[in-house]
Amino acid sequence: MQPDLSAMQADLRTLVELESPSTDLAAIARVMDVVEGWARELGADTHALPSGTREMNFGVQEGQKYILVLTHADTVWPHGTLEHMPLRVEGDKLYGPGTYDMKAGIVGLIHALRALGGEWPAGGIKVLLSPDEEIGSGSSRGHIEQAAQMARAVLVVEPPVADSHNLKTGRKGTGNFTLKFTGIASHAGNKPSEGASAITAAAEAVLALQALADHAKGTTVSVGQIAGGSAVNVIPAECTLEIDLRVATLSEGERVTEAVNVWKPSDSRVKVEVLGGLNRPPFEQGAATMQLFGQAQAIAKALGFEVGHEVVGGGSDGNFTAPIAPTLDGLGAPGDGAHAAHEHVRLDRWGDHVRLLHRLIQEV
Ligand SMILES: [Zn+2]
Numbered sequence: 001m002q003p004d005l006s007a008m009q010a011d012l013r014t015l016v017e018l019e020s021p022s023t024d025l026a027a028i029a030r031v032m033d034v035v036e037g038w039a040r041e042l043g044a045d046t047h048a049l050p051s052g053t054r055e056m057n058f059g060v061q062e063g064q065k066y067i068l069v070l071t072h073a074d075t076v077w078p079h080g081t082l083e084h085m086p087l088r089v090e091g092d093k094l095y096g097p098g099t100y101d102m103k104a105g106i107v108g109l110i111h112a113l114r115a116l117g118g119e120w121p122a123g124g125i126k127v128l129l130s131p132d133e134e135i136g137s138g139s140s141r142g143h144i145e146q147a148a149q150m151a152r153a154v155l156v157v158e159p160p161v162a163d164s165h166n167l168k169t170g171r172k173g174t175g176n177f178t179l180k181f182t183g184i185a186s187h188a189g190n191k192p193s194e195g196a197s198a199i200t201a202a203a204e205a206v207l208a209l210q211a212l213a214d215h216a217k218g219t220t221v222s223v224g225q226i227a228g229g230s231a232v233n234v235i236p237a238e239c240t241l242e243i244d245l246r247v248a249t250l251s252e253g254e255r256v257t258e259a260v261n262v263w264k265p266s267d268s269r270v271k272v273e274v275l276g277g278l279n280r281p282p283f284e285q286g287a288a289t290m291q292l293f294g295q296a297q298a299i300a301k302a303l304g305f306e307v308g309h310e311v312v313g314g315g316s317d318g319n320f321t322a323p324i325a326p327t328l329d330g331l332g333a334p335g336d337g338a339h340a341a342h343e344h345v346r347l348d349r350w351g352d353h354v355r356l357l358h359r360l361i362q363e364v
Helices: 007-017 024-039 097-115 143-147 197-212 250-262 286-302 347-363
Strands: 045-048 053-056 066-073 088-090 091-097 125-129 151-156 167-171 173-182 221-228 236-249 271-280 309-312 344-345
Touching: 007 024, 007 097, 007 347, 024 045, 024 097, 024 125, 053 143, 066 097, 066 143, 091 097, 097 344, 097 347, 143 151, 143 167, 143 236, 151 347, 167 286, 173 197, 173 250, 197 221, 197 236, 197 309, 236 250, 236 271, 250 271, 286 309, 286 347
Parallel strands: 066 125, 066 151, 167 309
Antiparallel strands: 045 053, 053 125, 088 091, 091 344, 173 236, 173 271, 221 236
């Protein structure tokens, strides 16, 4: 396959110019319509699934195991981002919101599929395009897990690791907790003892719960947001904490979830409500994934470049499929700056990774 880099760039511009924050389903649908149109031109049979996920089948045959490819159309960027982060090429880099994560992955996939010339691998290829990966995949998770049941391999076209361009053979599991503290308001000067401070309780929680981290086991716990109090002279009756959790193993996820749920502040008058939990289970690196990686590595070598692999902290929809079917992640476009102002794709390396994806789909 000889990727047409200028056509790929043009297609990427088309998708990026349609801003698609996770919160705007209509905007996301406009991106999906374009991708679905491309897929139909290649002969795909496409469907809209409930709550916004699209399914595109390329030669999928009833009762036969297929290759499942996971993509998402949403980005973390709000409307208007293009005004201060315009699409632009500087040297070998194409900058813009949602380029690297992961509109270039979608474009590369479409070009890889086109290069197959209608000769689909045994069992065909099923592509899922989800609307809510960046906010935890609440509506698409069920579709993804169901599709994985009949997959002989799952390829995730999220970007490879920044700088190294390594593929992703494992990901931490991710969780979020919201803790709502309800104390008793009182005059801070006249009757402090009648109050029960929600902020004091929350402060205890910050230290106690972050101490649940276990770096040797890859467990991180971080309070990323805190809000509370009503006025400086009032003992605060309310406070809220937001906690980010990352774990390498399911047992660590269970340990921390249990500990967060049973934790109590020293002032028993302050009530704590805990919401949330482990959202994506860990994508634990397994033999099936490493076998897929081995194939990818051999293909890269044959194509004249080296590719490595890594376990990363961030989650993806691959976390849902890894316990069900052999999953390899990071097969999208090389670059850097996911969720950051310098988000970009590496034009000098993009073509190689599309050729890799094309051959992997043929050979897997
Ligand atoms: Zn992504």
